[in-house]
Amino acid sequence: xxxxxxxxxxxxxxxxxxxxxxxxxxxxxxxxxxxxxxxxxxxxxxxxxxxxxxxxxxxxxxxxxxxxxxxxxxxxxxxxxxxxxxxxxxxxxxxxxxxxxxxxxxxxxxxxxxxxxxxxxxxxxxxxxxxxxxxxxxxxxxxxxxxxxxxxxxxxxxxxxxxxxxxxxxxxxxxxxxxxxxxxxxxxxxxxxxxxxxxxxxxxxxxxxxxxxxxxxxxxxxxxxxxxxxxxxxxxx
Amino acid sequence: xxxxxxxxxxxxxxxxxxxxxxxxxxxxxxxxxxxxxxxxxxxxxxxxxxxxxxxxxxxxxxxxxxxxxxxxxxxxxxxxxxxxxxxxxxxxxxxxxxxxxxxxxxxxxxxxxxxxxxxxxxxxxxxxxxxxxxxxxxxxxxxxxxxxxxxxxxxxxxxxxxxxxxxxxxxxxxxxxxxxxxxxxxxxxxxxxxxxxxxxxxxxxxxxxxxxxxxxxxxxxxxxxxxxxxxxxxxxxxxxxxxxxxxxxxxxxxxxxxxxxxxxxxxxxxxxxxxxxxxxxxxxxxxxxxxxxxxxxxxxxxxxxxxxxxxxxxxxxxx
Ligand SMILES: Nc1ncnc2c1ncn2[C@@H]1O[C@H](COP(=O)(O)OP(=O)(O)O)[C@@H](O)[C@H]1O
Ligand SMILES: [Mg+2]
Numbered sequence: 001x002x003x004x005x006x007x008x009x010x011x012x013x014x015x016x017x018x019x020x021x022x023x024x025x026x027x028x029x030x031x032x033x034x035x036x037x038x039x040x041x042x043x044x045x046x047x048x049x050x051x052x053x054x055x056x057x058x059x060x061x062x063x064x065x066x067x068x069x070x071x072x073x074x075x076x077x078x079x080x081x082x083x084x085x086x087x088x089x090x091x092x093x094x095x096x097x098x099x100x101x102x103x104x105x106x107x108x109x110x111x112x113x114x115x116x117x118x119x120x121x122x123x124x125x126x127x128x129x130x131x132x133x134x135x136x137x138x139x140x141x142x143x144x145x146x147x148x149x150x151x152x153x154x155x156x157x158x159x160x161x162x163x164x165x166x167x168x169x170x171x172x173x174x175x176x177x178x179x180x181x182x183x184x185x186x187x188x189x190x191x192x193x194x195x196x197x198x199x200x201x202x203x204x205x206x207x208x209x210x211x212x213x214x215x216x217x218x219x220x221x222x223x224x225x226x227x228x229x230x231x232x233x234x235x236x237x
Numbered sequence: 238x239x240x241x242x243x244x245x246x247x248x249x250x251x252x253x254x255x256x257x258x259x260x261x262x263x264x265x266x267x268x269x270x271x272x273x274x275x276x277x278x279x280x281x282x283x284x285x286x287x288x289x290x291x292x293x294x295x296x297x298x299x300x301x302x303x304x305x306x307x308x309x310x311x312x313x314x315x316x317x318x319x320x321x322x323x324x325x326x327x328x329x330x331x332x333x334x335x336x337x338x339x340x341x342x343x344x345x346x347x348x349x350x351x352x353x354x355x356x357x358x359x360x361x362x363x364x365x366x367x368x369x370x371x372x373x374x375x376x377x378x379x380x381x382x383x384x385x386x387x388x389x390x391x392x393x394x395x396x397x398x399x400x401x402x403x404x405x406x407x408x409x410x411x412x413x414x415x416x417x418x419x420x421x422x423x424x425x426x427x428x429x430x431x432x433x434x435x436x437x438x439x440x441x442x443x444x445x446x447x448x449x450x451x452x453x454x455x456x457x458x459x460x461x462x463x464x465x466x467x468x469x470x471x472x473x474x475x476x477x478x479x480x481x482x483x484x485x486x487x488x489x490x491x492x493x494x495x496x497x498x499x500x501x502x503x504x505x506x507x508x509x510x511x512x513x514x515x516x517x518x519x520x521x522x523x524x525x526x527x528x529x530x531x532x533x534x535x536x537x538x539x540x541x542x543x544x545x546x547x548x549x550x551x552x553x554x555x556x
Binding site: 049052053054073074075079080084086090091092093094095099102103104106107108111112151 | 411412413416417419420422423424426427428429430431432433434435487
């Protein structure tokens, strides 16, 4: 039995009367990769925001790496085992590519020099070495997503949440991402990966969770989900 | 520029103060330089707060005034040496800055400029009203730091203070806090999401820059020797903002360039009278902002960048 690295129970989040996450139970074990799919507006990003502490749940509990982190701010030390990426790249416009990645080291108490050295290595690994000193605002959307992804290499987390990492990224880089994710997954990191590129994410995951209107519609292996007509209907709803 | 070059620039200022003092300059020119050091400390620290940490506070000259009046108060009331004020006052204003930082955590958007502006305004009213202590608009006097009319000690001190400012700025910007501050400026919500302690960063940014404003105020009090509430007028705050913006907000040497440009302008147009000086400077500030939105340094930087690219392009075509 693999260790459980993340467990959410009865998670709920509402904005005004709008329940964007409506009673979700979720469990992730070490070295497991779960694909989180579902139509636009299903609540996928909101679910990550709850797990990462950016949103406070209205109800439910979150246990990360054996610690109850429900209601804790993202800066809390108990949240260090967690890493998340952002749908729009989550970059800081005036900071350089290297500095953007180094931030992930700084919030984990790395000194600036070490963080920047490791950030430069991470950048080279994803093929962005030449733009290391460019401010993020001068890079393309795909390059900014890649910077956000490279932060994963500094974080070395127990749990990684990736929000549409491949959107706007070319096939060569998608392959680089795939191999880095697979390597970290096999080393024991638990992943939740949101993606609309089903062939890409199905090639990486053991399990697929389909979210629709804030609820878990269904879950299963990639093959089971591909054969499930309800999933197609949910996307078209 | 490399890190050691930034420290070399700081050293140049320290040496220049001594050099200018030993060569000797006309009193009017010495005054210009000495007060420019005061403005550099103010505009430089405001640039750190607004340009690098993204906190648009308009209490900055208010903090300098608190530092100046605080200096006069401890010198007059307790007979403390004016020299000691350089140590005590920054701690005092940093504490006020910390409180402003706490306010900054609770407000959004335009609220911070408004609240800090009101704070400075209230302080000015208080200084005028408490005339039995502050001398009101007649001014509050304190003994000079160095007796006599020789400006050399102040020139040396100016160089040292400017050097100290750049050293502190280097330490902040090249350290952890420099990057964390800028992340809060660029994307506060993402910074919070990845685990930046927004509370700590804002309070630190306010404390460091308020400490520097207090240092500027202590220097001003010790040099000028008579303080009036006009030192925290709206036009003074506008001047400090203009200096940072003209040179380049969020650029390490933005305030320096702005201070040089505006102080030189002030010097050359002073014959027209004080009211026109302000009009002319406002016009120049507007022109710079209209044509070089990111300030003079960025504009010059881009020009250089382009000529380097053109040369590369030309040599690539030739080969
Ligand atoms: N900060 C917020 N305030 C109000 N509503 C929000 C907020 N964030 C997300 N929502 C709402 O939650 C719903 C789900 O959004 P999201 O989680 O981004 O969906 P997905 O990532 O699956 O496309 C949407 O209806 C969106 O408008
Ligand atoms: Mg989303």
